[in-house]
Amino acid sequence: MNGIRRHLKQFSLVMAILLAFATTVSVSAHAGMVGTGELIQQQQVDLDRQQLLSMLETQEVKDKLAQMGVSEDQVAERIQKLTPAELADFEQQLAQAPAGEGVVGVIVLFLLVFIITDMLCATNVFSFVKCLR
């Protein structure tokens, strides 16, 4: 029992990765009718992604990114690569962010969310983030 406890962190990370794979596989391997639920989900993902990308267009955001030393292309590329689950996760964080936060806040939040995953070495986009392990 204690053994499991001690390795809980590693274990949950492995599980999270496995689950992430399971969802992507099941989505892409599906053939047949496109159900209404699936269609709504898919259009929501497209819409969220578009909204996030369009935020990169504002001057304030461009300035902020430059200030943080991240190029706009890098971020756009990262957004394109977001899985539906990640995007949904981010949208949820966005919904819980304090009301009235501007688009700059949103982008900074986005960067921070993914900097944290980068620290877990799940992704590796930002060169200035060092892996913790």
Place this chain on the structure above:
Amino acid sequence: MTHPTLTKGTGRASTWAALLGLLLLAGCASTPQWPDQAQTAELSQPNRQLLTEVPFYPQEAYQCGPASLATMLNTQGLATDPEILKELVYLPGRRGSLQVELVAAARSHNMVAYPLKPDIEALLTEVAAGNPVLVMQNLRFNWWPQWHFAVVMGFDSQEQALILNTDTRQHYEMPYKVFHATWDRAERWALVILPPDELPATAETLPFLRAAHDLESTGHTVAAQRAYETAEHRWPDQPAPIMAQGNLAYDQRKPATAASNFLRVVNRFPGFPEGWNNLAYALSASACAAQASDALACAAQLDPERFGQAGHQWTNAAGPVISECPELPACPATIDQ
């Protein structure tokens, strides 16, 4: 509240500083401004709005859920009261009701339960349009919550107050600051309940379709169909509402109706591969193998990655070829994107 200024290239320290800054920002979430009259002029929000034609039920102990839900449903002309709804949504063990149960109870009355965007503008817009809004509040603290349901019946933008039917008080004017704090601690949960042929004032395509689809998947197919039609009427530039009607007919084993819906999709949105794909399956089920194969080929051509591998080829079982198979529109050569 200012963002921490980051200097380029200081590496991890700046990252942590930014992170800390964000946490601090999140910690001091303040009440957003009452929507500016000038800014929301197009909504033509009157200064004071109060929906009066709604019966009021003072709640009995812990029964804010049934009382609020009864108010919401009565507004839509449904004859019900908290005593009846108690059976549906009140959990004696928890001395309260759950949000999901209120939503489910609304659906069981063939109503669309539409969750609002979590901002005050959306809420006020709905009230201004004459729709009472069911809200959840946390009247105590995050670490020691006391959940509560109430119905927003009106507002007064001069006083910056919301007018609620809450606990035993009818038309109680709650200062905006107090309301927002308690609402914010309940993740700004807000819901309008409308019959499927009406649209909430702040309705957006996908959330509305999701609410309609929830009706469908809980077995309220007639109401779902109405809601899909309402959506099609409101958003004629979207293929999804027609797709949903086709899928519903297909699931009800009405392949001919399904095919005619999907045919409408491909006629109006020839570059939408999902439409061709579903049309193929509906045609195949109506024993139109040749057209089904053509439609599937078109889906594969438009989106080879998704529909290319299916590789279905249908042949009709022996029997006479049905002459009623529809003629397909031409498959667009390429998508202009």
